[in-house]
Amino acid sequence: MKNLNMLMFHKRNIGTGEKYLNELIYSNLINFTLNNLISQRLKNKLKLKVYFRKKNTFDKKTVGYLETTSTTKTMPVRFAKMYVRVDMSFLNILETITHELVHLKQYSTGQLSKRIWKSDNRVHYRWEKKDMGVSSDIEYKNRQWEIEAFAKQFPLVEEWTNYIKEPKNWTKQNKLGLIWDVVLDNVRLELNKLNDKIASKNNNEKRKQLIKNI
Secondary structure: OOOEEEEEEEEOOOOHHHHHHHHHHHHHHHHHHHHHOHHHHOOOOOOOEEEEHHHHOOOOOOEEEOOOOOOOOOOOOOOOEEEEEEEHHHHHHHHHHHHHHHHHHHHHHHOEEEEEEEEOEEEEEEEEEEEEEEEEHHHHOOHHHHHHHHHHHHHHHHHHHHHOHHHHHHOOOOHHHHHHHHHHHHHHHHHHHHHHOOOHHHHHHOOOHHHHOO
């Protein structure tokens, strides 16, 4: 399958080795996830830029977001920018990426759309052909597009890890063996660090699930 037309932009002062591994891992996750969310034909039409940034470039509660253009016409998205915080746990980075990819699926298929209404010059959202109004008027947790993205973000990560951990899927070209080794090391490291923190209990269970049977 053809890979997504994609560019990645990393935080400053990143080493060559770290940059290589990050691009290898995250591009594989993005392509695998999109293959499961949209058709190859649609994927071929998309362009994505991914920016990895530190928390001082985000709002206090924001860990990532997908940026698309709003116009006075409703049109399916074909180009988007994804912003992901890097100064957080490895698992959170993976889930943030899959969360935003669900939004990319929503926008590119027309399930979710937005346009500027001439009547008030504000951006209005439309979900599954139903007008939802201005996003600021809808409580974040009640936005249908967010409900779907949160519900799917971890299952998508788990589906990806279940694939890359299987040696039968490894080739010299796809480097899945290397990707899995790095993922495994990161998840185990975080499990050891957070094992005694009650606040991280839920995420620790997620990490254990990702590396089960290993």
